[in-house]
Amino acid sequence: MPALKVPKTEAEPVKRKLKKLNLYDGKRRPKKEDNFVLLPVIEDRRIYSLGYEVLPIELPFRPERQIYKNLESVLVERLSKEELKYLRRYDVIGDIAVIQIPSQLEHRVDDIVWGLRKVHPFLKVIAKKGFHKGAFRIRDYSILWGEGRLETIHKENGVEIKVDLSKVFFNPRMKGERYRLAQLVRDGERVLIPFAGVLPYALVIARYRRVKITAVELNREAYELGLENIERNRKRLKGNIEFIHGDAFKVLPELPSYDRVISPTPRGVDALALTLSKAREWLHYYDFVHEDELDAFRRKILDECSRQGKRCEIKVKKVSDFKPHVFKVCADVRIFLE
Numbered sequence: 001m002p003a004l005k006v007p008k009t010e011a012e013p014v015k016r017k018l019k020k021l022n023l024y025d026g027k028r029r030p031k032k033e034d035n036f037v038l039l040p041v042i043e044d045r046r047i048y049s050l051g052y053e054v055l056p057i058e059l060p061f062r063p064e065r066q067i068y069k070n071l072e073s074v075l076v077e078r079l080s081k082e083e084l085k086y087l088r089r090y091d092v093i094g095d096i097a098v099i100q101i102p103s104q105l106e107h108r109v110d111d112i113v114w115g116l117r118k119v120h121p122f123l124k125v126i127a128k129k130g131f132h133k134g135a136f137r138i139r140d141y142s143i144l145w146g147e148g149r150l151e152t153i154h155k156e157n158g159v160e161i162k163v164d165l166s167k168v169f170f171n172p173r174m175k176g177e178r179y180r181l182a183q184l185v186r187d188g189e190r191v192l193i194p195f196a197g198v199l200p201y202a203l204v205i206a207r208y209r210r211v212k213i214t215a216v217e218l219n220r221e222a223y224e225l226g227l228e229n230i231e232r233n234r235k236r237l238k239g240n241i242e243f244i245h246g247d248a249f250k251v252l253p254e255l256p257s258y259d260r261v262i263s264p265t266p267r268g269v270d271a272l273a274l275t276l277s278k279a280r281e282w283l284h285y286y287d288f289v290h291e292d293e294l295d296a297f298r299r300k301i302l303d304e305c306s307r308q309g310k311r312c313e314i315k316v317k318k319v320s321d322f323k324p325h326v327f328k329v330c331a332d333v334r335i336f337l338e
């Protein structure tokens with residue numbers, strides 16, 4: 001990602017302007033250099049016409065992106081080198097930290113809690129995370145320390161998202177993905193989001209773009225939190241969100257088609273034909289794919305496109321590791337109607 005070299009005295013107004021134009025890369029940190037500040041920007045042709053030098057450098061990520069390293073460095077005091085190898089990445093959701101504790105570290109829980117509190121003094125709850133279960137993809141958690149709750153308000157991409165981890169799915173690691181999609185969406189689009197959860201994608205997109213979003217979710221608790229999230233963010237949203245409680249497989253056939261469909265598909269569910277049938281220009285389809293099956297995944301989408309009489313171009317992007325050799329991927333499908 002490039003950086004804009006701006007005189008120190010102009011840094012703040014230029015930063016505000018970049019944010020307004022959605023050109024500022026909030027995931028990275030600005031850097032001072034003599035009388036200049038290097039501002040992180042996203043790759044976009046508009047950055048070359050702002051009257052400032054564009055440097056092809058990678059500014060460092062903000063500290064929250066390097067959280068894991070901090071915990072490790074704190075725990076060096078208490079855990080052996082061998083034990084540190086088993087330390088897993090963790091997430092901070094609002095004031096709750098969630099971490100996987102492998103069996104090799106069960107006897108070190110108190111030290112891990114101590115370390116997390118040292119790195120994040122604002123934490124109110126620390127929970128051990130288990131696996132996602134059932135159609136609603138709710139994770140199993142047990143509270144290790146703090147207040148006995150799994151409800152919190154998480155801030156991301158300029159919106160506030162209320163979640164209750166004991167009742168709904170939520171993945172803070174998709175923050176970058178949500179930002180990426182929000183940048184792809186253009187004002188005026190009509191967007192459909194089935195499997196919408198507590199609305200993280202819808203809120204982030206509506207925060208940045210003047211769009212009309214229709215979202216669908218089956219889990220009643222997620223639906224209700226989603227409605228609360230729309231109200232909570234009302235003043236921040238440029239776009240409009242209509243939220244439907246129901247089964248996407250029953251609701252979508254009754255809906256019209258949309259410029260763009262975003263499908264954060266639950267694991268194990270095949271919603272490709274359904275979501276593609278509702279997409280006019282773009283489908284962003286998430287799935288879990290073994291690295292040896294990426295070509296087959298691409299072919300499956302192309303076959304479905306031709307079955308539906310759509311000419312498609314597909315880019316498959318690895319979004320995150322899921323388990324060894326298996327990735328969460330997003331297929332960005334561009335549709336040209338024949």
Ligand SMILES: C[S@@+](CC[C@H](N)C(=O)[O-])C[C@H]1O[C@@H](n2cnc3c(N)ncnc32)[C@H](O)[C@@H]1O
Binds near residue numbers: 135195222247249264
């Ligand atoms: C992988 S989660 C994604 C949630 C949300 N988009 C997010 O990123 O936080 C899948 C969501 O689909 C919902 N779901 C599962 N089956 C559904 C169905 N048939 N119709 C609508 N929603 C469904 C689950 O309750 C869950 O909230």
